[in-house]
Amino acid sequence: MSSPADQLDLVVAPPLGGQVLYQSDRATVIWGDCRQPEVIAQVPLDYDLLCTDPPYGVSYKSSYGRNFAAIEGDDGTVDWPAVLSQWARRLRASRHVYVFGYTGAQLAEPLCLGPTAEIIWDKAITGMGDLAQPWGPAHEAITFGVSTLNPRHGGKIARKGALAARMRQGSVIRVLRPNAGGVRRHPTEKPVPLMAQLIESSTVRRDLVVDPCAGSGSTGVAAILEGRHTFLVEYDRSYAELAVERIKAAEKIADRIAAA
Ligand SMILES: C[S@@+](CC[C@H](N)C(=O)[O-])C[C@H]1O[C@@H](n2cnc3c(N)ncnc32)[C@H](O)[C@@H]1O
Secondary structure (H helix, E strand, C coil): CCCHHHHHCCCCCCCCCCEEEEECCCEEEEECCCCCHHHHCCCCCCEEEEEECCCCCCCCCCCCCCCCCCCCCCCCCCCHHHHHHHHHCCEEEEEEEEEECCCHHHHHHHHCECCCEEEEEECCCCCCCCCCCCCCCCEEEEEEEEECEECCCCEECCCCCCCCCCCCCCCEEECCCHHHHCCCCCCCCCCHHHHHHHHHHHCCCCCEEEECCCCCCHHHHHHHHCCCEEEEEECCHHHHHHHHHHHHHHHHHHHHHHHC
C-alpha cells in the first residue's frame, strides 16, 4: 500500500545544509539538496571520482510497477551541468568523472573536462518508451571525462588524466537493468555491476567515490563492494533511507569477503 506522501505525490524538502543519515569509516549518506553550498562544503576536498546520475530534466514518471512520485529536480528548471560544476571543483586534479544522461558538449566546459568519451549502457532488454515508435529504448549514455581543474590551486591544469583506465575497454557495457527481475525500488535505479565497472576502471582501493544525486544508492553500494569509500547525497528522504540500508548491507558483505 502506498504512503499518504506517495498518494499526494509529495517530497519533503531536506533541512538547510542537509542531515547526515549514516556515517561509517567508509561511507557518508546525507539527506540533502546537492545544490546548496553548505552541502557541497561537506564533501572532502580532493576526492577521487565523481560518478553520478542526475535528473534528466524530462519530467520522467514511471508507469511501471509501483506508482513512483515524479523525480525531484527533473522538471527542466535546474541547470544540472552548472550544479555538477560545483562538485567537480572539489575533485582531485586529473581524476575521472562519469555523468549519466548529459553529453560531453553539455558537460565539458562547466566541469572543466578534457576530451570526453561516450559510454553506452546496453540494458539488454527493450523498455516501453513511446509505443508509436518502431524502436524501443534499450540503452542509456554516460559521459566520461577527466578533470582539468586543480582545486588546490584554484586553476586549470594542462595535463591529461594521470590515472588512465588501466585496461582500455570497449565503450558498450551490457548489464541487465535492475527491474528486469520484477524488483523495483527507484524509478531509475542503476545496476550495481554497471557502477562497479565504472568505479573499478577509475579508482583504486580506499579512493573516495562521490554521488550527489544518489537515488537508491547504487553508486555507493558498488563503491563499498569494490573496497572504495563513498559520499552520497539524496534529496528524497525515502530514497536516502533506502541508500543507507543498502550501504549497510554492502558493508556487511565487504566485511565478510575481507574476513574469508
Ligand atoms: C536519476 S536519479 C538517480 C538514480 C540512482 N542512480 C540509482 O541508482 O538509484 C536522480 C536522483 O537525484 C535526486 N535529486 C534530485 N534533485 C536533487 C538535489 N537537489 N539534491 C540531491 N538529490 C537530488 C532525485 O531524488 C533522484 O533520486
